[in-house]
Each structure stands twice: as structure tokens, then as C-alpha cells.
Amino acid sequence: MVKLQEHPLLKKIIENRSSLTPKGRILSDFILSNPRKVVFMTTKELAQACEVSEATVVRFVVQVGFDGYSNFQQALRDLVDTEMTLVDRVDLTDMGEPGADRFRHEVFKEIDNLKQMYRSLDIETIRAAASALHDSDNIFVVGSRLSFTLAYYFGWQLTKIRGNIQILKGSDSTSLDRLTIASPESLVILIATSRYPNELIRIAKHVRRMGHTLIVISDSSLCPVNGFARHVLVAPSKHIPIFGSTASLTCLINYIVLELSGRYGDALKMHQEKLERSYRENDILFNLEVFDG
Incomplete structure (x- = not known):
């Protein structure tokens, strides 16, 4: 299996690291070390985790070649998806949710996916x-x-x-x-x-x-x-x-x-x-x- 750091997306971050600000390098190091965590984070959550501002997060994703945070997160999501095992995927799901809640969550996920494709x-x-x-x-x-x-x-x-x-x-x-x-x-x-x-x-x-x-x-x-x-x-x-x-x-x-x-x-x-x-x-x-x- 290809290592995450060898993937084109993270290689892009590594290649741009030297041109980043000190706070930008903090973000890059956190993302490289925690791609599976970052893929589920909002700009606010990522900023808080790295003790930087949300504006710094937005500037960072532009500096590494993305139009916005949503495009960056989609690329990161695709990267993580390709290397996750069956066990990893099941761990993402709360199997203890009530059946009705789980049903609603699955329906809304598919609606999100269709919207993403449409856009x-x-x-x-x-x-x-x-x-x-x-x-x-x-x-x-x-x-x-x-x-x-x-x-x-x-x-x-x-x-x-x-x-x-x-x-x-x-x-x-x-x-x-x-x-x-x-x-x-x-x-x-x-x-x-x-x-x-x-x-x-x-x-x-x-x-x-x-x-x-x-x-x-x-x-x-x-x-x-x-x-x-x-x-x-x-x-x-x-x-x-x-x-x-x-x-x-x-x-x-x-x-x-x-x-x-x-x-x-x-x-x-x-x-x-x-x-x-x-x-x-x-x-x-x-x-x-x-x-x-």
C-alpha cells in the first residue's frame, strides 16, 4: 500500500512547506500527521487544533493550490478513502445510534453526495x-x-x-x-x-x-x-x-x-x-x- 506521504496531495503540501509562514508550517505538519482527523474538521476546528486563526487556514489552502477549504477537504477525503481498511470504515460509524437516527443520517449523507456531484x-x-x-x-x-x-x-x-x-x-x-x-x-x-x-x-x-x-x-x-x-x-x-x-x-x-x-x-x-x-x-x-x- 502506498504511504500517505507519497500521495500527490500530501506531496504538494510537503513541496510548498518551505514557502509557508511559520503558522502555515504548523498547519502543514498537523495535516501530514493527522489526515484522517483533518478530513472531518471544519476550518474553525482545524484552526483551534493548531492554535491559529481561521483566516490562516483559508490562506494556507490557497497557498498549497486550492480554491477554497471545501475543495481542499474533498481532495483530502478522496486521499483518505483510498487507503482506509474495512475495519477503519466501521470505526467511523456509531453503531450504537438508534435505528431511526442512523436511517436519517444515511439518507442525508446520500443527499450531500448528490449535491457534491451536481456542483x-x-x-x-x-x-x-x-x-x-x-x-x-x-x-x-x-x-x-x-x-x-x-x-x-x-x-x-x-x-x-x-x-x-x-x-x-x-x-x-x-x-x-x-x-x-x-x-x-x-x-x-x-x-x-x-x-x-x-x-x-x-x-x-x-x-x-x-x-x-x-x-x-x-x-x-x-x-x-x-x-x-x-x-x-x-x-x-x-x-x-x-x-x-x-x-x-x-x-x-x-x-x-x-x-x-x-x-x-x-x-x-x-x-x-x-x-x-x-x-x-x-x-x-x-x-x-x-x-x-
Whole structure:
């Protein structure tokens, strides 16, 4: 596992330390020593812990390259999330809370996560990715562990609006075979959620070697497969999940599918009519008329 101090975010703090004021260096030392604590601190709490003013905290985050404290804290949150074990995550949760309180907290966390995604995502970036999907003859959707659930969901939705969709599981080594023999015009969508399985990193490298177009949908700007992609869509979470949080990514996938659907015109109707005929002919889905009969 990569040491926290070797991570790009904290390396940035270390590299800027010599140019900081004495109080700024106090802040940098505290953050480097306590990243898991700082990620949950407000500017006031961090200032009190380091015995400096809140204004000093605000100046510090600007000096190390961030527009504001919320952006700095999001980057720190992404950093901490990538290296926390299952035991660490459970320790973050108060298992002794009453059930109703825990339910409300979880709902409000997901609302916070959706707001964070809404504020951070650029619609034009999503539309550019949708254009690449529309223009590609063959599409592969790849995921692993938790992200395979999202990959299957995304791939399943895409089959409802167009053909030539294949869903691959990253843990299956034959995925590399199928990507190797895929036509040069193929597009690969890789979905990655922390803690980022190494098999997805191998697949991202392989996709680049094969010359395919890669779209990465991830939950963090620090995701290790982002750098291999032509298009990167990040749906960040404001909170660190215990086992995983998919609400924001699912919402993003739903929007991409709707954006793409509007580009097929009459071809979409023909495609869906063909599917519906198959459902009826093969008695695939529940039919109320048949049931009543």
C-alpha cells in the first residue's frame, strides 16, 4: 500500500512547506500527521487544533493550490478513502445510534453526495462522453467488485437504446482476450469505485495499448485509472462510505443514458420495438392481460 506521504496531495503540501509562514508550517505538519482527523474538521476546528486563526487556514489552502477549504477537504477525503481498511470504515460509524437516527443520517449523507456531484460535474464533459458513445460501433462496459454492479446496470440500460454492447467482469481474465480482439473502433467504459481493484488498472493499461477509446467513470479525481482515459467523469462523494456508495454514480449513469437516448431519433423507436416483440414472443416479462386470462 502506498504511504500517505507519497500521495500527490500530501506531496504538494510537503513541496510548498518551505514557502509557508511559520503558522502555515504548523498547519502543514498537523495535516501530514493527522489526515484522517483533518478530513472531518471544519476550518474553525482545524484552526483551534493548531492554535491559529481561521483566516490562516483559508490562506494556507490557497497557498498549497486550492480554491477554497471545501475543495481542499474533498481532495483530502478522496486521499483518505483510498487507503482506509474495512475495519477503519466501521470505526467511523456509531453503531450504537438508534435505528431511526442512523436511517436519517444515511439518507442525508446520500443527499450531500448528490449535491457534491451536481456542483462538481461539468455538463459539457458528460456530453462529450455521450458523443463518443454515440459514434462508437462497439462498446464494452467493464467493472469489478462493487463497480461491476454499476457496469452491469449501465450495460443493461445501453442495450435498451442500441446494439453491440458487451458487459465484462474485470476479475475474469478473458476480458483481456475480448478487448485484444475487439475492432479498433471499440470504446471501453470502465467504472471504478474505491478501493480500486488492481485488475481494473491492468485493463485500463491494456485498453490504451490496444488503441481503444477509454471512458472512465469513477468516484474520485484521485482514482488511479483516470489517467489512462480520453474522457473522465467523476462523481465524488462528500462522505467516506463504509462499504461503498453508489447513489451518485447511478444518477450519473442514468443521465448519460438519457442524454444518449435523445441522439438516436427514429432508430431508438425501431430498436425498442424489436425488443418488445421479443419480450412478447418469448414470454419474457410479466403481462397483466395474460395473467388475467
